[in-house]
Amino acid sequence: MIPPDIQLLGIPFALVTGTGAGVFALLSWGIFRDSPFGLAIALLSLVMVILTIYHTMLLIVGPDTLVLHVLRSAANTIIAIFLGLLILRHYQIQQRQSLG
Numbered sequence: 001m002i003p004p005d006i007q008l009l010g011i012p013f014a015l016v017t018g019t020g021a022g023v024f025a026l027l028s029w030g031i032f033r034d035s036p037f038g039l040a041i042a043l044l045s046l047v048m049v050i051l052t053i054y055h056t057m058l059l060i061v062g063p064d065t066l067v068l069h070v071l072r073s074a075a076n077t078i079i080a081i082f083l084g085l086l087i088l089r090h091y092q093i094q095q096r097q098s099l100g
Contacts, residue, residue: 018052036089043082050075
């Protein structure tokens with residue numbers, strides 16, 4: 001078991017690094033918005049924010065709460081949609097290359 005003092009120090013670290021990653025992901029989405037993978041990058045940004053909230057709440061309240069189960073389910077759903085979009089884009093790009 002992690003000592004409570006060390007666990008409490010991890011909360012600000014998780015918030016700062018997660019916020020930084022979310023900002024960089026949103027900046028990347030701003031650059032690649034009109035590209036074929038713009039929507040996938042936006043979904044990835046959303047997943048990063050949800051996972052940051054999830055891990056911070058996990059440190060604060062513990063693993064067995066309904067909110068954490070809902071957040072984990074939402075993150076997994078968005079990841080599945082993200083992968084589906086990437087596969088769809090791959091097929092669309094592949095069909096364009098074979099036709100043109």
